[in-house]
Amino acid sequence: MNFTQQLVNGIVLGHAYALIAIGWTVLLGVARLVNFGHGQMYMLGAFVTWYGVSRLGLPYFVAIPVAMLVGVAVGYVMQRVMLQLTLKQDLVSIMIVTLGFGYVLHGAAALFFGSTGQILETPFSTKDIYWGDLWFTYQDIAIVIVAILFFAVLKYVIDRTRIGRLARMVAEDPQLAQLAGVNVRRVYLGVFAFEGAAVALAAALVAPRTPILTSMGFDEVIITFVVVVLGGIGSVTGSYVAGLALGLFTAFFGAFVSPAYATAAAFAVLIAVLVVRPGGLAVSPGGR
Amino acid sequence: MNSGIKTVLFAALAVIGFFVPTLLGGSGAVYAACVLIAIFAVMSYGLDIVVSDLGEVSLAHTVFFAVGAYTTALLSVSAGLGPVLSLAGAILMVLLVAAALGFVTLQLREFVFSLVTYAVAVVAATIAQNWDFLGGSDGLRGIPAFELSWLGFKARNDQELWPVAYLLLLVAIYLVSAFRRSKLGQAAMMVHLNQRLAVTSGVDPQRIRLQVFLVSAPITASAGWLYAYQRAYISADVLETYFLILMLTAVVVMGRRLLLGPLLGVALIQIQEKFFSFGGYVDKIILGSVLILTLAFLPNGLFGVVAPLRNLFIRRATPVGKTIPERS
Numbered sequence: 111m112n113f114t115q116q117l118v119n120g121i122v123l124g125h126a127y128a129l130i131a132i133g134w135t136v137l138l139g140v141a142r143l144v145n146f147g148h149g150q151m152y153m154l155g156a157f158v159t160w161y162g163v164s165r166l167g168l169p170y171f172v173a174i175p176v177a178m179l180v181g182v183a184v185g186y187v188m189q190r191v192m193l194q195l196t197l198k199q200d201l202v203s204i205m206i207v208t209l210g211f212g213y214v215l216h217g218a219a220a221l222f223f224g225s226t227g228q229i230l231e232t233p234f235s236t237k238d239i240y241w242g243d244l245w246f247t248y249q250d251i252a253i254v255i256v257a258i259l260f261f262a263v264l265k266y267v268i269d270r271t272r273i274g275r276l277a278r279m280v281a282e283d284p285q286l287a288q289l290a291g292v293n294v295r296r297v298y299l300g301v302f303a304f305e306g307a308a309v310a311l312a313a314a315l316v317a318p319r320t321p322i323l324t325s326m327g328f329d330e331v332i333i334t335f336v337v338v339v340l341g342g343i344g345s346v347t348g349s350y351v352a353g354l355a356l357g358l359f360t361a362f363f364g365a366f367v368s369p370a371y372a373t374a375a376a377f378a379v380l381i382a383v384l385v386v387r388p389g390g391l392a393v394s395p396g397g398r
Numbered sequence: 399m400n401s402g403i404k405t406v407l408f409a410a411l412a413v414i415g416f417f418v419p420t421l422l423g424g425s426g427a428v429y430a431a432c433v434l435i436a437i438f439a440v441m442s443y444g445l446d447i448v449v450s451d452l453g454e455v456s457l458a459h460t461v462f463f464a465v466g467a468y469t470t471a472l473l474s475v476s477a478g479l480g481p482v483l484s485l486a487g488a489i490l491m492v493l494l495v496a497a498a499l500g501f502v503t504l505q506l507r508e509f510v511f512s513l514v515t516y517a518v519a520v521v522a523a524t525i526a527q528n529w530d531f532l533g534g535s536d537g538l539r540g541i542p543a544f545e546l547s548w549l550g551f552k553a554r555n556d557q558e559l560w561p562v563a564y565l566l567l568l569v570a571i572y573l574v575s576a577f578r579r580s581k582l583g584q585a586a587m588m589v590h591l592n593q594r595l596a597v598t599s600g601v602d603p604q605r606i607r608l609q610v611f612l613v614s615a616p617i618t619a620s621a622g623w624l625y626a627y628q629r630a631y632i633s634a635d636v637l638e639t640y641f642l643i644l645m646l647t648a649v650v651v652m653g654r655r656l657l658l659g660p661l662l663g664v665a666l667i668q669i670q671e672k673f674f675s676f677g678g679y680v681d682k683i684i685l686g687s688v689l690i691l692t693l694a695f696l697p698n699g700l701f702g703v704v705a706p707l708r709n710l711f712i713r714r715a716t717p718v719g720k721t722i723p724e725r726s
Contacts, residue, residue, distance in 0.1 A: 144509045146457075146516065191694050203693045205455050205512050206646050210689035213643045217682025328639055332520045335513045343510070370528045374521045381502055384514065 115244055116365045117358070122250040124357020125257035126319070128350045129312040130330070131337040132260060133305035139344020140268065140277040141301040143196065144205055147188070147212030148309060149331030154215055155181055155313030156322045157223045160230040170232045177310040184215070185306025189299050196298050199284065212327060220324040227321045235318035253315050260308075261350045268346060277301060332373060336380045416564055419557075429556040431672045433628055435665050436563035437621050440570040441641070442648040442660040444618030447577055449646070450654040452610045453590035454508070458499060458515035459645055461522045462615045464636045465492045466622025468526070471538040471632040481544050481627065488623045489616045496615035500608040519637060526634035537633025544627040559628060566624055567661070570617050575657055577613060586610050640682075647689040653699030 130152060137143045145151075155177045162173030188211050189196065195203045234248035268274035280287045280297045288294045337356055341348030356376055364372045419432045445459045469488040473479045479487070499518060503511050527535050544553040544562060553559040577583045588596040589603045596603055626632050648663030667688075671681050696702055 144513075146512075191690060195694060201508050202449075202453060202455050205509060206650070207690050207693045209457075209646065210643065210686045210693070212686075213639060214683050214686035214690070216639075217679045217686065221679040221683070329520050329524070332517050335517055339510065339513065371524070374524050377517050377521045380514070380517065384506065384510075385502055 112243065116361045118244055118246055118250075119365075120358035120361030121354070122246065122253060122357070123361050124354035125254045126312075126316040126353075127333050127337050127357050128353025129253065129257040129260065130309065130316060131334040131341075131349050131353055132264065132312065133308035134334050134338050135341070135344060135346055135349040136264070136268075136308070137301060137305050138338060139346065140274075140281050141298060142199070142201075142281050142344075143298070143301065144201065144208065145188075145302075145305060146205055146209040146331065147215060147327075148208075148305075148334055149327030149329070150212035150215040150219075151181060151184060151306060151309045151327075152313045152317075152330050153322070153324060153327040154184065154219055155310030156230060156317035156326075157219055157228075157324065158310070159314040159317065160228050160322060161223065163230065163232070164228075170234075174311065174314040177314050178307040181306030181308075181310030182303045183306070185302040185304070186299055188306075189302035193295060193298065197284070197294070212331075216324060216327060223324060225324055227323045229321050230318045232318050249315070249318050256311070256315055257350075257353075260311075261346065265346050329373060332377065336376050339380060340383060412568055415568075416561075419560060424557075426556065427672070429560055431668055433556045433559050433563045434672075435661075435668045436560075436567040437625050437628060438641075438644060438668065439648070439661040439664040440566055440624075441618050441621035442645045442664055443570045443574050444614045444616075444621070445645045446649045446660050447574060447583070447586070447610060447617075448614050449649050451578065451583060451586045451590060452607060454607070455512045455646075456515045456611075456614075457512055457642060458518045458522075459614075459618050460519050460637050460639075460641045461499075462492050462496065462618040463622040463625070463641060464522060464526065465495050466619030467626040467632045467636050468532055468538070468622075469619075470623045470626040471541050472532075474541055474626070475538055481546060481623075484626075485620065485623050488619050492615045492619035493612060496611050497608075500611040504604050504608060519642065523634055523637040526637055533633065535634065537631055537635075539631040541626050541630045541632070543630075544624075553627070556628070559624075563624060563628075566620060570620070571657065571661070573613075573617060578655075578657075582606065582609055582613070643685055643689060647685060647692070651688060651692050651699055653701035656699070656701055659699070659701070 133151075134145060134148055137145055158177040158180045159170075159173045162168040162176050163170055166173075168176065188208065192204055192207045195207065232249060234252050237248045239246055239248065239251075268278065276287075276292055277297055277300075279290070280292060280294055284294050287297075333356065337349055337353045338344070340356065341350070341352035356379075359379065360372045360376055363375045367375070419428050422428045422432075441459070441463050444462065445456065448454055448456045448459070466488040469491040470484040473484040473487045474481075499515070503514050506514060526532050532538065544559055545551065553562060585596065585601045585606045588599065588601060589606050593603055596606075622636065625636070644664070644667060647667060648660045651663040651666070652659035667685060670684065675681055676684070692699060
């Protein structure tokens with residue numbers, strides 16, 4: 111295990127983390143909402159893609175939009191059910207409800223897809239690239255490219271377009287936004303549908319790297335937490351940087367210390383930052 | 399209601415409660431279910447005062463449950479200690495863990511607090527699965543039967559363990575009701591409903607939160623203590639999301655701040671899972687759905703549906719002016 115190889119692994123892993131966290135970042139930064147079912151939605155995205163490719167025989171490029179559509183539907187239904195809580199800004203209840211949704215998704219996915227581990231194979235993940243003594247796959251390149259593009263487009267949309275302004279306005283002051291004629295419900299539903307699509311896309315791209323299990327949502331979400339909190343809650347650029355940093359950290363920690371405790375170590379970093387800068391991490395809603 | 403009549407009623411209820419398994423036929427399955435209901439209810443009561451009174455969602459209570467169970471397993475298997483000492487050890491250990499966690503999360507509120515506590519639960523699960531000291535993925539086996547030799551008491555099965563479980567349940571319920579009447583409980587409510595008022599009244603919200611945490615954790619840990627004896631082995635599955643969802647559902651399903659709410663909630667869930675099960679995955683969907691539907695559509699829980707008349711006399715739950723939570 112040489113240093114450069116770990117650097118490559120870390121960069122790929124970092125872009126994967128950032129991509130997985132993007133839905134949460136938007137949810138939090140733009141609408142001040144949380145979703146503890148994020149990990150299970152990631153799991154669902156991975157399994158829908160897997161089912162499309164290996165059971166229905168769909169091409170990978172068709173299975174991705176299908177998974178994203180399922181993600182949109184799940185996100186929409188979730189937000190539709192808890193719309194009253196969202197309008198009341200009852201974050202405590204929203205947290206528990208989304209946790210409940212995650213649990214339901216886990217049960218439903220295990221019922222439908224079975225509880226055995228699967229491998230999601232894509233046209234890219236089986237093609238290796240050797241460059242000197244470095245090794246990676248075309249899937250890794252796809253992850254990095256899509257993550258960079260996604261973040262660039264997202265930043266542009268949030269900062270520069272009407273949709274982005276509306277969403278930020280709703281985050282800043284839902285009541286005022288409503289008075290100004292913004293359809294607050296639609297913004298909330300839209301943001302949650304976006305979260306569903308974003309996490310499904312991330313799952314379709316990232317899940318081929320490791321075996322997938324219906325129970326994986328539980329730990330998967332923790333990386334997202336760390337990325338979102340370290341990046342400055344809800345900040346798009348911050349999430350990208352934090353994702354990348356966390357990826358590098360995990361790669362090196364896994365290679366040189368212990369892969370089993372890599373998640374625990376990432377969490378220890380989070381705790382350390384929270385103790386040192388408890389209040390300094392949060393930025394104002396809609397902040398970039 | 400007059401408090402004297404209330405006490406007598408509760409005492410009568412407590413005596414009747416003890417004979418519930420006998421009244422239900424007294425079979426092994428009934429005793430097993432009753433013991434588990436008592437244990438999980440005690441576990442939920444710990445979370446109840448954090449969620450219902452303090453108004454924060456701690457997702458680390460499975461960790462407290464696991465700390466209680468693992469400490470008991472280690473002390474009774476490796477050190478050969480009896481139930482009294484293992485309970486003392488479990489409480490001491492969980493106080494340390496809760497103090498550390500409370501200290502780290504002192505400044506955090508709302509979702510960041512929940513997020514960190516959830517992360518603690520995930521990390522605890524990875525540690526329990528990987529650390530050989532805790533038995534790794536095999537867990538710890540061979541926990542001896544619950545035995546108090548100085549009383550000549552030995553519980554070899556669920557029927558014999560029932561008095562212990564029931565006593566633990568009564569103690570937990572008493573502690574929760576005493577907490578609600580105490581200064582700390584009232585301060586917690588004030589911090590929950592109006593933090594600014596609390597601060598101006600000389601209440602330090604951070605101290606109150608830490609203290610509530612330290613009251614709550616041993617209650618949940620003592621459930622873990624008895625669970626270790628009931629199952630005779632402990633593995634990382636005590637940290638599964640199931641326990642978390644079970645606790646949260648039990649706390650909210652009947653209605654918050656009802657003294658018997660968590661007990662009835664746990665009983666409903668366990669009866670469904672033990673006697674009307676549709677298989678593990680469907681049960682998961684049912685449990686999660688109950689949690690979602692209660693919070694989304696029944697803000698006052700099931701009790702709020704069956705007793706709508708009572709609501710006429712209760713003041714509006716959400717104050718009119720309350721809109722956006724404070725940004726921190």
